[in-house]
Amino acid sequence: MFNLFKKKKEDNKRGDHYMSLKVREVVKETSDTVTIYFEQPEPYLDYKPGQYISLILELGGKEVRRSYSLCTSPFTDPHPGITVKRVKGGLVSNYLNEQIRPGKTIEIMKPLGHFTTEFHSKNKNHFVMVAGGSGITPIMGIIKSVFVNEPESKVTLIYCSRSEDQIIFKKQLDAFESKYPDRLKIFHNISQPSSGWTGLKGRLDVEKVKTILNENNYPGLDTPKFFTCGPDGVMDTAISAFESIGFNKKSIFKESFFSDIHAKEETLKSEGKLSPELTREIEVTVEGQSYSFEVPAGKTILEAGLDKDINMPYSCQSGLCTACRGKLISGKVDMIEDAGLSESEIAAGYILCCSSKPASSDIKIVIE
Missing domain, CATH: 3.40.50.80 (Nucleotide-binding domain of ferredoxin-NADP reductase (FNR) module)
Known part of the structure; x- marks a missing residue:
């Protein structure tokens, strides 16, 4: 997996798996939808059809991240593009529909996602x-x-x-x-x-x-x-x-583009499927460096890590993407939403830190 990390306040570089894209063209698809095409960067943006990129923007003095699917194909389109439909009250979707212009440079996290397939000229699918x-x-x-x-x-x-x-x-x-x-x-x-x-x-x-x-x-x-x-x-x-x-x-x-993670958590609680919420000490290893910190009762592992200014990966924060994926080496967590993971990943012990809360002691997670 990619190593996608939140920037440290004192660090001007986010990491090798972030890059900047310059807007080439904005096409109005419908009254509330635009397609934004980007110039091909150097090195070339490598992606698979059906994957998404996460945009990192500063709006209202705060950093915000949103993931958008690529509507283009690396086999046919010279320029990568995303299509954004306006969401009522949506901070980022409204900004992109109303204010984005050619020449604007946007920082992104490189493509992720399992909504894709392999192609071969001999296939008859x-x-x-x-x-x-x-x-x-x-x-x-x-x-x-x-x-x-x-x-x-x-x-x-x-x-x-x-x-x-x-x-x-x-x-x-x-x-x-x-x-x-x-x-x-x-x-x-x-x-x-x-x-x-x-x-x-x-x-x-x-x-x-x-x-x-x-x-x-x-x-x-x-x-x-x-x-x-x-x-x-x-x-x-x-x-x-x-x-x-x-x-x-x-x-x-x-x-999936949307997950009501809070509603899912309430449902799981009412069904008695979640562990008691307790403050627990955990260990997370990021890029080979280990951090020990407390996860307060009610907070996710990602939230607690970001509160400690640890360079943990994240994007959607709703369990739909895999940017926050980590491997659970020991202990147990309650994962509220796992839609971003495949069955094989779950079986191999991977979790999504943005939707996981500690459910035992001796939790160790490795993020590669």
């Missing part, structure tokens, strides 16, 4: 994509990569939007449909359609997804790969449909 709103962003990068890397693979995209004018990448998607009529099928589902809309409408449900997949089945291809990203309701519906058809969970990739 069926990529089934279900996206909602800005969830199309990482999926767009994957679709572009499929077309250029796997000439015999096909893509079925179900894309949910609130209205026709809120379809992000509409022109690009239409162009792809025209260019690859035998390889790409797109089904737009509009929740608040105009009177003239003739496509799918209303809430996406399991039967809609199953009907589309049954009518667009490619028996000559390999086992389908499923990717879903967007609001929880859209993703839950998609996964329910995939599993009801009988596909293995290992072929399903999910990317």
Whole structure:
């Protein structure tokens, strides 16, 4: 994993896995969404389709970090880009939609994320994509990569939007449909359609997804790969449909943009699944240097470490990214949210420090 560390107050350099990107172009996708393209830095920004970068900004005199998926493909796009949808009351999303301009330099943490796959020219895959709103962003990068890397693979995209004018990448998607009529099928589902809309409408449900997949089945291809990203309701519906058809969970990739970690913690508490909150002494090793410090009752390991000005990694602070990943060498923690980790990582003992609280003594964590 990358070593992504919070800057020490006396240190002007954050580390090798941080870099700066200069804004090249800002494209208005919809009334509340922009795509920000960056100049390619030196050295080249290395990323996989579907991954995200974390922006580090200073707004209102405070450092803020937000993670945004790359909408571009390293195989087709000369310049990396992110797409940002405005969130009501969102400090960073509003700033990026309203004030970011070409020439601005933004510090980032290098790409992370498991919402990706490997490509090979001999593959004959069926990529089934279900996206909602800005969830199309990482999926767009994957679709572009499929077309250029796997000439015999096909893509079925179900894309949910609130209205026709809120379809992000509409022109690009239409162009792809025209260019690859035998390889790409797109089904737009509009929740608040105009009177003239003739496509799918209303809430996406399991039967809609199953009907589309049954009518667009490619028996000559390999086992389908499923990717879903967007609001929880859209993703839950998609996964329910995939599993009801009988596909293995290992072929399903999910990317969450939001997690109500506090609500999840309250639910776990009410179910009696969390340990008593006590102040505990722990040891964390970062880049080979060990630190011993107390984690006050109620605080996460990350919060306590940052309070001590320890250079611990972090980005989303909601358990969805892997920037704060560490390996639990001894002891036990309560991990409230583990969506950013794969099953194999969890089995290997990795935890997310931003959503983990000490549940025993003798806790030792190594962050590499």
